[in-house]
Amino acid sequence: QKEVEQNSGPLSVPEGAIASLNCTYSDRGSQSFFWYRQYSGKSPELIMFIYSNGDKEDGRFTAQLNKASQYVSLLIRDSQPSDSATYLCAVIKAGNMLTFGGGTRLMVKP
Amino acid sequence: NAGVTQTPKFRILKIGQSMTLQCTQDMNHNYMYWYRQDPGMGLKLIYYSVGAGITDKGEVPNGYNVSRSTTEDFPLRLELAAPSQTSVYFCASSPTGVGTGELFFGEGSRLTVL
Numbered sequence: 152q153k154e155v156e157q158n159s160g161p162l163s164v165p166e167g168a169i170a171s172l173n174c175t176y177s178d179r180g181s182q183s184f185f186w187y188r189q190y191s192g193k194s195p196e197l198i199m200f201i202y203s204n205g206d207k208e209d210g211r212f213t214a215q216l217n218k219a220s221q222y223v224s225l226l227i228r229d230s231q232p233s234d235s236a237t238y239l240c241a242v243i244k245a246g247n248m249l250t251f252g253g254g255t256r257l258m259v260k261p
Numbered sequence: 262n263a264g265v266t267q268t269p270k271f272r273i274l275k276i277g278q279s280m281t282l283q284c285t286q287d288m289n290h291n292y293m294y295w296y297r298q299d300p301g302m303g304l305k306l307i308y309y310s311v312g313a314g315i316t317d318k319g320e321v322p323n324g325y326n327v328s329r330s331t332t333e334d335f336p337l338r339l340e341l342a343a344p345s346q347t348s349v350y351f352c353a354s355s356p357t358g359v360g361t362g363e364l365f366f367g368e369g370s371r372l373t374v375l
Contacts, residue, residue, distance in 0.1 A: 159301060185362035194351055194366035195304070239303055241362065248319070249359040251303030 154178060155242050155252035163258045170227040172255050174240030177221065183243040184216055184223045189254065190236045199225060230259045263287050267352050267367035274342040274374045282337040282370050284352030292355040293335040294364065295319075295327065297348040304351065310335055311358070342374045 156175045164170045172186075183202050187195035201207045201214040201223065213226040223242075227234055240252040265286045274280055286293065291312045296304040306319030310329040324346060326338040335354075339346060349371050353364040 155303070157303075183360065183362065187362075194369055195364075196366070197362050197364065200362045241303075243359060243362075247359065248306060249362070249364075250320075251305070253301060253303045 154250050157240050157252035157255045160256040161258045164230050166261050168230050170230045172225040172238050174223045174252055176242045178244040181242045181244045185241040186225045187239040188236045232259050232261050235259045265354050265365050265367035267370050271371050278342050279340050284335045285333050286354040290354035290356050292358045294353045295337045296351045299348050344374050347374045
C-alpha cells in the first residue's frame with residue numbers, strides 16, 4: 152500500500168463546476184497535510200495546508216480532513232481553465248518527512 | 262529575486278558517467294532538499310540539510326551524494342549514472358522546514374541517462 156494515494160486522473164470538469172480531488176494516507180500518525188499545484192513542466196507550489204479535522208477555506212479552494220478515515224480532499228469551486236494542472240497531496244508523518252502522492256491531473260474544459 | 266537556482270536545466274548522461282546538479286538559494290534558508298520526480302509520480306526525497314555542514318538521507322539516497330559547505334549551496338552528486346536515475350530533479354529550500362509545507366522550489370533539472 153502506498154503511503155499517500157491519489158487517483159492519477161485525468162479528472163475532467165467543465166468550467167464553472169466544482170472539482171473534487173481526493174487523497175488517502177496510510178500512517179495514522181500523520182499530522183500535517185498539504186496540497187500543491189504543479190503546472191506541466193513547472194515546479195510544485197503550495198496552495199493549501201490543513202492540520203485539524205474539518206474544512207479549511209481559502210478563496211475558491213477548500214481543504215477537507217478526516218483523520219478517522221485517513222482522508223484529505225481538495226475542492227475547487229468555480230473551476231477555471233487556469234486551474235488545469237496536477238494536484239499533489241503531501242503528508243507529514245512521524246519523523247518530519249514530507250511524503251507526496253502521485254498527483255491527480257485536473258483538466259477544466261471551457 | 263533569484264530564489265532557488267538549479268543548473269543545468271537539461272542533461273543527457275551515458276551510463277557510468279558522473280555529474281553534479283547545482284543548487285543555490287539567496288534567501289538565507291537553513292533547510293534545503295533534493296527531490297526527484299519520475300513521470301506521473303510524486304516527489305521522492307533524496308537528501309536534505311538543516312544547515313551548513315549537516316546533511317541526511319531521505320527516502321531514495323542510493324546512487325547520490327550531497328554536501329552543504331555553505332548556507333547558499335546544496336549540490337547533488339550522481340556517481341556512476343544508471344538509467345533508473347532518469348528523472349526530473351527539484352531542489353527546494355525552506356525557512357522553517359517542512360512543517361509548514363512552505364517549500365521554495367527551483368525550476369527543476371531534467372536528467373536522462375542512456
